Amino acid sequence: MADPIQHRAAAELAAGYKLSHRVAELGAMAVFAVLISVFLSRVVRAGFERPVHAVLGLMIGYLLADFVSGLVHWFCDTWGSPEWFVVGPVFIRTFREHHVDPLSITRHDFVETNGANCMSVLVALVPAMWFQVDPSVSWRVVFAAVLAGFILCIPCTSQAHKWAHMEPHLVPTIPRLMQRAGLLLSRQHHDQHHVAPFVKNYCITTGLCDHLLERVGFFPTLERWITRITGALPREDDIGARAATALMADSDRDEPNATHSLAQLPPSR
Numbered sequence: 001m002a003d004p005i006q007h008r009a010a011a012e013l014a015a016g017y018k019l020s021h022r023v024a025e026l027g028a029m030a031v032f033a034v035l036i037s038v039f040l041s042r043v044v045r046a047g048f049e050r051p052v053h054a055v056l057g058l059m060i061g062y063l064l065a066d067f068v069s070g071l072v073h074w075f076c077d078t079w080g081s082p083e084w085f086v087v088g089p090v091f092i093r094t095f096r097e098h099h100v101d102p103l104s105i106t107r108h109d110f111v112e113t114n115g116a117n118c119m120s121v122l123v124a125l126v127p128a129m130w131f132q133v134d135p136s137v138s139w140r141v142v143f144a145a146v147l148a149g150f151i152l153c154i155p156c157t158s159q160a161h162k163w164a165h166m167e168p169h170l171v172p173t174i175p176r177l178m179q180r181a182g183l184l185l186s187r188q189h190h191d192q193h194h195v196a197p198f199v200k201n202y203c204i205t206t207g208l209c210d211h212l213l214e215r216v217g218f219f220p221t222l223e224r225w226i227t228r229i230t231g232a233l234p235r236e237d238d239i240g241a242r243a244a245t246a247l248m249a250d251s252d253r254d255e256p257n258a259t260h261s262l263a264q265l266p267p268s269r
């Protein structure tokens with residue numbers, strides 16, 4: 001039986017990766033490399049004086065990056081369209097293409113995989129350059145390390161996501177060991193996201209935050225609030241209005257991850 005979910009064509013979404021995006025990504029990667037080198041040198045110097053504060057901050061930044069990766073992924077899966085100004089073609093389009101053709105990410109080169117994240121993390125990295133990393137003030141060392149952990153992990157998110165889709169024997173040894181230890185997004189964990197209608201396990205750096213977010217129903221609750229305030233229907237552009245309405249009906253019955261109504265729909269064309 002055909003699927004009631006109706007996506008856009010993969011080729012149409014893939015064609016949205018223009019030369020202008022690539023040039024912008026290359027420029028962002030160059031700026032990122034210069035700025036992060038300067039910022040990290042300051043954090044490392046302070047970290048030698050206060051190693052416990054630095055490690056604590058790095059761990060918080062590492063978890064924060066996973067949470068933000070889930071938040072951005074959820075937003076791009078759920079709201080808006082690839083036609084939105086700038087955000088649409090650069091971010092939303094890639095997540096929509098990924099649902100239709102999950103292995104396309106494994107064919108992306110280094111720039112296409114990581115460029116957009118290097119660009120987006122500049123929002124945190126550029127202001128961080130003005131932050132005074134003073135080793136004599138403990139909170140400043142912790143905060144600088146949080147920033148460093150976050151800013152280092154965000155550009156690795158798509159790479160971690162790509163590794164989670166690759167055959168295990170093709171993943172380099174260190175990330176493969178980190179996947180096994182649960183320190184990097186694993187294939188088993190992320191596979192649960194790729195079950196239609198794509199409403200579980202949004203976090204794509206380590207996946208560690210998913211457990212808590214799923215338990216408290218974080219994203220379904222957020223969706224209901226946004227729909228009540230704006231009237232927008234979650235996932236309408238991604239899976240079609242019929243399927244999105246059916247999912248919303250399940251969510252309104254406090255069954256956020258249920259798909260009863262969706263299963264009762266007749267197949268799309």
Ligand SMILES: [Zn+2]
Binds near residue numbers: 073077095099193
């Ligand atoms: Zn997704």
Ligand SMILES: [Zn+2]
Binds near residue numbers: 098102165190193194
């Ligand atoms: Zn994926």
